[in-house]
Amino acid sequence: MDLIPTPTGAAVEITGLLLPYIGMVLIVIIAFMIKDFTMKLSKGIAFSLNKQFEEGDHVLLDGERALIVKIGMTQTVFGITKKNGEFDGDHVWRYVPNERIEFLKLEKLIFNRAPVDNKEAILENRDSILNNAEDLKKIKGLKDA
Secondary structure (H helix, E strand, O other), X not given: OOOOOOHHHHHHHHHHHHHHHHHHHHHHHHHHHHHHHHHHHHHHHHHHHOOOOOOOXXXXXXXXXXXXXXXXOOEEEEEEEOOOOOOOOOEEEEEXXXXXXXXXXXXXXXXXXXXXXXXXXXXXXXXXXXXHHHHHHHHHHHHHO
């Protein structure tokens, strides 16, 4: 019986003892690396499946008028026209990670400009609709004859 272990035997014993712990540490490191990516990916999928906002929609992004250019899997691109500042009139793309979307104040614009006094526009629109309806009646009457 050999009481003094050989260097090779000691290395095999140490390796056998440490290998499970090294594997667990590597698994934890890889899990932390993948966690952020999977969170971004899941938020991107959730935002792209949300039918309230689609590419091409005009929105207010934290008080600035913006256009949704692209909804990606990990980030969303907003097009913003800068006003009253150093970049006045410039078009800027803002890349927002999808996990930050829920913390932004994002509002969808229904009208591209605010209706101030639209009574005239409504009356003109009504008159054109009525004229088109009369024209359709005339056309329909010609087809029936």
